[in-house]
Amino acid sequence: MKQIVLDTETTGLSPDEGHRIIEIGCVELIARKPTGNRFHVYLNPEREIDQGAIDVHGLDNAFLSDKPRFSEICADFLDFVQGAELVIHNAAFDVGFLNAELKRVRSDSALLESYCSILDTLALARKMHPGQRNSLDALCKRYDIDNRHRDLHGALLDAEILADVYLAMTGGQMLLLLDDGGQGHATAGTNPAAQSNNPSAPANMRRSATFRVIPCEGEELLHHEEKLDAIDRYCGNTSAWRR
Structure with missing residues (x-):
């Protein structure tokens, strides 16, 4: 868009x-x-x-x-x-x-x-x-x-x-759903793992969901902590990620 x-x-x-x-x-x-x-x-x-x-x-x-x-x-x-x-x-x-x-x-x-x-x-x-x-x-x-x-x-x-x-x-979590053709569809508020086991879900999503986990390190971790600090300041409390 x-x-x-x-x-x-x-x-x-x-x-x-x-x-x-x-x-x-x-x-x-x-x-x-x-x-x-x-x-x-x-x-x-x-x-x-x-x-x-x-x-x-x-x-x-x-x-x-x-x-x-x-x-x-x-x-x-x-x-x-x-x-x-x-x-x-x-x-x-x-x-x-x-x-x-x-x-x-x-x-x-x-x-x-x-x-x-x-x-x-x-x-x-x-x-x-x-x-x-x-x-x-x-x-x-x-x-x-x-x-x-x-x-x-x-x-x-x-x-x-x-x-x-x-x-x-507007930075709500966006999850990437991959169909059988390898095309990505960004959807807000959707759990692909749950839909993959839902018989009413589209055929291309009725399968075991596997995710590749890529750990953060170095500068990425520093930026992550800075963002959590900003969230804590805005909320006036410890964010859910840290709890």
């Missing part, structure tokens, strides 16, 4: 007031793994930037004066996100701005949602952590994601941080 983690920076708070996008940052995930493929561009908004916005992202009109207009990068952007699931924190904000930009340059007035699906990590976080702060900074602290290098907001930097947060939020 192709996912694009996306963030934008803008001249102000509302596209209905004529505010524009000045930066787009995207990070590609395939099967929940970063591919290194990115889309990043600064844009000339053709209007003044609110001082409050400059205080947040540090981008001013002088820096953006020689940058392309959205109309010049629109086709490349849509090619990049086509058919993907966009992962966005507070998606209504970014999607509202992107749709406003699309309406300015495309006669068909097709909305972003016609090119890709949208996953709002803010809505997801509110379901997972009701009554708690669910800003990107709060989620970084909750999931032990290092964002100390984030002095100012930046679309690509925030997209990279959000990718780490999203993977941590």
Whole structure:
């Protein structure tokens, strides 16, 4: 599955007031793994930037004066996100701005949602952590994601941080089921050993399940202990793995 983690920076708070996008940052995930493929561009908004916005992202009109207009990068952007699931924190904000930009340059007035699906990590976080702060900074602290290098907001930097947060939020155990043809199918919350002895299970799974155990050593063990330390700090107790 192709996912694009996306963030934008803008001249102000509302596209209905004529505010524009000045930066787009995207990070590609395939099967929940970063591919290194990115889309990043600064844009000339053709209007003044609110001082409050400059205080947040540090981008001013002088820096953006020689940058392309959205109309010049629109086709490349849509090619990049086509058919993907966009992962966005507070998606209504970014999607509202992107749709406003699309309406300015495309006669068909097709909305972003016609090119890709949208996953709002803010809505997801509110379901997972009701009554708690669910800003990107709060989620970084909750999931032990290092964002100390984030002095100012930046679309690509925030997209990279959000990718780490999203993977941590949704990092439930994935078990690999191998069929008779050797093809892998990742399934959440499934016990292949139990299904292999279940007469109602698919024929390719009604067999003895054998697993190759590869022990960790060296640096892998160190990373494992660091992750358990982070889980212990978050839970305020000793994790089940250590009990």
